[in-house]
Amino acid sequence: MSRQYCPKCNKAKSTCICQWLQVQSNQTPVLILQHTDEIKKALGTARLVELGLESAKVISNTTFTKIECLNILSVYNASNPILLYSQKMVNSPFHIELDLSIESLLPDSQTSCFDSVILLDGTWRNTREILHKNEWLHDLPTMALKNVGESRYRIRKASQENTLATIEAASKLLSVLDENFDQGVFLKPFDRMIEAQIAKMGEAVYRRNYQ
Numbered sequence: 001m002s003r004q005y006c007p008k009c010n011k012a013k014s015t016c017i018c019q020w021l022q023v024q025s026n027q028t029p030v031l032i033l034q035h036t037d038e039i040k041k042a043l044g045t046a047r048l049v050e051l052g053l054e055s056a057k058v059i060s061n062t063t064f065t066k067i068e069c070l071n072i073l074s075v076y077n078a079s080n081p082i083l084l085y086s087q088k089m090v091n092s093p094f095h096i097e098l099d100l101s102i103e104s105l106l107p108d109s110q111t112s113c114f115d116s117v118i119l120l121d122g123t124w125r126n127t128r129e130i131l132h133k134n135e136w137l138h139d140l141p142t143m144a145l146k147n148v149g150e151s152r153y154r155i156r157k158a159s160q161e162n163t164l165a166t167i168e169a170a171s172k173l174l175s176v177l178d179e180n181f182d183q184g185v186f187l188k189p190f191d192r193m194i195e196a197q198i199a200k201m202g203e204a205v206y207r208r209n210y211q
Helices: 046-052 066-074 124-133 135-139 166-177 183-201 203-210
Strands: 030-034 056-060 081-084 095-099 116-121 142-146
Touching: 030 046, 030 066, 030 166, 046 056, 046 166, 046 183, 056 066, 116 124, 116 166, 124 135, 142 166, 166 183
Parallel strands: 030 056, 030 116, 081 116, 081 142, 095 142
Antiparallel strands: none
């Protein structure tokens, strides 16, 4: 028998998290460029970002045109995106590092330089492929998150330290850009998804494989 999926959150109906979704307004629109490998992953979180924010969109492919992305952002009255990435590109006009160990909002002098954020959704290999195939991304200003703390993604083994799920990266970023953003509300579906998966696999399996 085929597995039944929720048409809204794309999760199996047995682990649907729609009841915990609560849409928030966000001053800084978010555009997620999702690698096609991520589309069918049961634990993907890009869709949760799109569902939890008024101004967010996920598009899936390996190549994305600049015009396509700017047209999407124009719906949110945005036209100057910054790319969330760990390092500055060769052609980037500027690079911002956000130290999350310091609780403060980003200065107006920096936020005035961009009006939206682009995130890449996929493994490190996936994101490198996206960057390789979309050279226009190399011309964007970049932003990196530093001292992000431990991920709440307890059922994923990351190849890199301080690796965040896409929804966690979006949450931490928006908490710096928007003083009215509520991380607890935004991450609740994510936390419930993880709890449901742990319950499904059983505590013994979870402890053996992830602790």
